[in-house]
Amino acid sequence: MNFTDLFIAPFAEFEFMRRALVGIFALALGAGPVGAFLMLRRMSLTGDAMAHAILPGAAIGFLVSGLDLFAMTFGGLAAGLFVAVGAGVVARATELKEDASLAAFYLISLALGVMILSVKGSNVDLLHVLFGTVLGLDDPTLYLVAGIATFTLVTLAVIWRPLVLECVDPAFLSSVSRAGAPSHIAFLALVVLNLVGGFHALGTLLAVGLMMLPAATARFWVRDLTPLVCLATAIAFVSGFAGLLISYHVGAPSGPAIILVAGGAYVVSVLFGPAGGVIARRFPQRHFEA
Amino acid sequence: MxxxxxxMTGNSLxxxxxxxxxxxxxxxxxxxxxxxxxxxxxxxxxxxxxxxxxxxxxxxxxxxxxxxxxxxxxxxxxDPRDIAYLPQGAQVDRSFPISVYDMVAMGLWRRSGLFGGIGRTDRTAIAEAIAAVGLQGFETRPIGTLSGGQMQRTLFARLLLQNAxxxxxxxxxxxxxxxxxxxxxxxxxxxxxxxxxxxxxxxxxxxxxxxxxxxxxxxxxxxxxxxxxxxxxxxxxxxxxxxxxxxxxxxxxxxxx
CATH class of the missing domain: 3.40.50.300 (P-loop containing nucleotide triphosphate hydrolases)
Structure with missing residues (x-):
């Protein structure tokens, strides 16, 4: 097997592989930066919870009109936003902390979603929603994913400064600008939007993987914000590419393969990453003079 | 009391x-x-x-x-926003990956706002502010690596730029x-x-x-x-x-x- 057979031929020969690659690239463009900010705002688990929360919405969409792109997207969006707002309200109106109320909401959502799906559909449908069908992306789905990526990048460009400043020094931001709260809400909407985009390709369980794993991996290599965002996106790209090839050559399911590649990169980075990895901390380099 | x-004694101030x-x-x-x-x-x-x-x-x-x-x-x-305020033990997330330069540059917020670019005069102003607090050479350092005194100097440089x-x-x-x-x-x-x-x-x-x-x-x-x-x-x-x-x-x- 030469280079071409390994890396090029699968995409040259099969259209579904090309579609999958485009889909994953579009997904990575949006999910990379959003994941980086989720991590920096210490909301990694929020992302996870939201991903699960999308399930019952998508399931109800499925219940109403089968495997229909619009119905399932709309259902997922509605459910995601409902849980985001609901968890926030419960946290503010009661003594429960936000992480606990998010956990409660997403456990209920997950159970509800699986229940709805198995009442109406088959196990195949359940697997479709949970793990996605990156190898079966049709035109409308590709447009949707690419549209979400475009919208995400434009919105991030608009809210970049307040978003950064609200992470670093919220007191200062509120003293110079009122953009803090609106940009936070816009960011939450982007999270839900990207998870909904990701769920068509990777399913609700794995959509958050392409968001969080590259961001967490990149944190072990760079210490500045812009490189962090770029590196996270690049790692998401490469994970998608490598995961598709692995699934093609060994016949593994593609969604999990992609996430496992990203997971492998994470494990390697935890050990060898120069910015706070295990080995870098255990064996520090010789220090500078000053 | x-x-x-x-x-007030009717002075000019x-x-x-x-x-x-x-x-x-x-x-x-x-x-x-x-x-x-x-x-x-x-x-x-x-x-x-x-x-x-x-x-x-x-x-x-x-x-x-x-x-x-x-x-x-x-x-x-x-205008309330024409007031520069350094809170007690400013609550800055020191683990956030941002450099001293970018932190100081945020002092220009009132001028540059959400989208305004940072031009050559602004760069000069930022460099002067960093020099005024004695942090030359620290521009690219992440704020997480600063000492308490260096962090306070950074915040003072930002105050300088706020021009309040x-x-x-x-x-x-x-x-x-x-x-x-x-x-x-x-x-x-x-x-x-x-x-x-x-x-x-x-x-x-x-x-x-x-x-x-x-x-x-x-x-x-x-x-x-x-x-x-x-x-x-x-x-x-x-x-x-x-x-x-x-x-x-x-x-x-x-x-x-």
């Missing part, structure tokens, strides 16, 4: 801030009580008092974060070494020379006596307000301490009711 509330029977507090519990008086433009005023005297509360009232329970603060036509008419510093020199304090005091004097109004909450009376011409001694109400030597006289300090010890109680205030 003996020497509180200097009387206009008041930058005027407190009219100001009461500030949290959930009806006043922290600053019936404060009257004005701060002239270009004043360099120290605010002293025991813990819980309402010093930080007064700062939050001035920037408009806290609405008065009673009375009013007049800002002399100053009114500057509020809440315990800016706490837990800093003598060298850092003296460097940062130079900046405060520079602001004073530029006719900016500076209010600083301080606990070090020696430092206040040396560098601050005017002092407000606060223990919920104003104990004394005027030239530092008079305001920090022993009998006033004793009174402030007694007030500080006597706090507590839920009965509604007669004057406020």
């Amino acid at each position: 003996n020497s509180a509330g200097p009387i 206009s008041p930058q801030l005027r407190f009219r029977d100001l009461t500030l507090g949290y959930e009806r519990h006043p922290a600053v009580h019936h404060l009257d008086g004005s701060v002239e433009e270009g004043a360099l005023l120290a605010i002293c008092g025991p813990n819980g005297a309402g010093k930080s509360t007064l700062m939050r009232g001035i920037i408009g974060q806290l609405r008065p329970l009673a009375g009013a603060i007049e800002r002399g036509g100053l 008419r009114l500057i509020l510093l809440d315990e800016p020199f706490t837990a800093l070494d003598a060298k850092t304090v003296s460097d940062l005091l130079d900046l405060v004097r520079r602001w004073h020379g530029e006719k900016r109004t500076v209010l600083a909450v301080l606990h070090d009376f020696d430092l206040v006596r040396t560098h601050f011409p005017q002092t407000l001694l606060l223990a919920r109400s104003a104990i004394a307000w005027g030239p530092t030597a008079e305001a920090l006289a022993p009998e006033n300090l004793l009174k402030a301490r007694r007030m500080g010890e006597a706090w507590g109680g839920d009965e509604p205030c007669e004057v406020a009711a």
Whole structure:
């Protein structure tokens, strides 16, 4: 097997592989930066919870009109936003902390979603929603994913400064600008939007993987914000590419393969990453003079 | 309220801030009580008092974060956002991957806003601010690697760029070494020379006596307000301490009711 057979031929020969690659690239463009900010705002688990929360919405969409792109997207969006707002309200109106109320909401959502799906559909449908069908992306789905990526990048460009400043020094931001709260809400909407985009390709369980794993991996290599965002996106790209090839050559399911590649990169980075990895901390380099 | 509330004598200096029977507090519990008086433009005023005297509360009232329970603060036509405020032990997330340069550059927010670019003059200004606080060579360092003193210098550089008419510093020199304090005091004097109004909450009376011409001694109400030597006289300090010890109680205030 030469280079071409390994890396090029699968995409040259099969259209579904090309579609999958485009889909994953579009997904990575949006999910990379959003994941980086989720991590920096210490909301990694929020992302996870939201991903699960999308399930019952998508399931109800499925219940109403089968495997229909619009119905399932709309259902997922509605459910995601409902849980985001609901968890926030419960946290503010009661003594429960936000992480606990998010956990409660997403456990209920997950159970509800699986229940709805198995009442109406088959196990195949359940697997479709949970793990996605990156190898079966049709035109409308590709447009949707690419549209979400475009919208995400434009919105991030608009809210970049307040978003950064609200992470670093919220007191200062509120003293110079009122953009803090609106940009936070816009960011939450982007999270839900990207998870909904990701769920068509990777399913609700794995959509958050392409968001969080590259961001967490990149944190072990760079210490500045812009490189962090770029590196996270690049790692998401490469994970998608490598995961598709692995699934093609060994016949593994593609969604999990992609996430496992990203997971492998994470494990390697935890050990060898120069910015706070295990080995870098255990064996520090010789220090500078000053 | 003996020497509180200097009387306006028709001099040319206009008041930058005027407190009219100001009461500030949290959930009806006043922290600053019936404060009257004005701060002239270009004043360099120290605010002293025991813990819980309402010093930080007064700062939050001035920037408009806290609405008065009673009375009013007049800002002399100053936009609340034209006020630079350095909170006590500024709550900065030091683990966030941002460089000293970017942190300082945020001081330009009022000019550049959400989208405005940072041009050549701005870059010069940022470089000057970083040099003024003695952090040359630290531009690309992540803020997580700075010492406490270097972090405070960074925040002062950001204050420099904010170019505000009114500057509020809440315990800016706490837990800093003598060298850092003296460097940062130079900046405060520079602001004073530029006719900016500076209010600083301080606990070090020696430092206040040396560098601050005017002092407000606060223990919920104003104990004394005027030239530092008079305001920090022993009998006033004793009174402030007694007030500080006597706090507590839920009965509604007669004057406020």
